Amino acid sequence: MTNLLLPYYEHPSVRPAEWDAIIAAAPHLYAVVLNPASGPGDRPDEAFVELAARLRAAGVRTLGYVDTAYAHRPRTDVVRDLTQHRDWYATDGAFLDQVAAGEAEFTYYRRLATAVRGTLALNHGTAPHPAYARIADVLVTFEGPWTSYLHLGPPKWRGGTDVRLCHLVYGVPRGADLAVHGADLYCGVPGMGDHPWGTLPHTLEPAQ
Template structure:
């Protein structure tokens, strides 16, 4: 009986163990860290990290690092990272050629990309970079190979996240830790071909899903992300009609954090399942006697 009591106590502790984030939340944090606490959405990112959520924030002061360090960003980033969050710096790449939007210079060199990354490293001590406007075709591979090699040589521990927005051709997967291979609306995510086309690279694949209007839709997207084994996700009710769906956190941010942490760590789940089997065996043995 003592052994059964001990086993039951162990199972109770396992069942009560904290839940871990099943999916990394990669947040396009394109909002300014206001010096007014009630307006600073970075505090909500810090709250999520304090809950144990696996949150990575993409900082973007000025379509890149800007011209100098910003003290408001420094303060909020330090607070967020102290709580366990990670910060990566936004760097645009013009699809490796000259297809940038009119708001930025029309061309982009590998040296300019790497120089922006170094500014983030020097000014904000970031944990990696977010390579936006990433190409998907074989012709641009040398550009991104040069960038990837340069980043990994200078910062071996950095998290490199690429954002092609669609599934790239073979060769791109090894250039980043994670590729955000979907950026689009809720309807395209749940009704399109992205999920059905996922391959063995799903764990290093992520998605950014906007125009997700309700909590129920958000939970559906998060459930699909887990079902298909995505490694990273961001869901927001921001829309393209606003001009930029990433200017604020979603209205259901706290529910999204809870949804991302709704699956226990595999090790804990396996321990609980194994413990239950042992307990059942012990009970059966006592009944036979």
């Protein structure tokens, strides 16, 4: 079952074994988020060009990481990043981060959605206004530590059913069950602090 949406923010030249493990797990992956430099970077990164080609050959969907600063980032800058991800790394869609959840910001994201070709994942980190389900394929309705996830409570989403809901959890202990809250997609990693997405889920950790 392809239910793992994986944001792994490490350079392939620094963590080659980890990227090999990700590619080997291709049948279990819904998508991998590519993030060369908190976005596509200023120029193509040849290591990521090669990595994207390997992921594509393995049948893995790739999403280009773009920060939207909760609708405060100029739309032209976001569209530029989307275009560069597509042109340089042949991404299959976009993972928009720091996405606002309110109805007031919906128009900003509706306009951005027209610039995305392929799969669109929106990382709200909380349950957004139901309107966002009209423009996205994936809504991240939780991002936070395992200690908070344990006390998440009943699902708050009351929107449509034609969108996949995703939970991103860090500080996850080995053997923990992330399916406890019934998300369609998920990712749980052991990392904490400022850079938890530089670690892999326990099940994908390469052999030492």
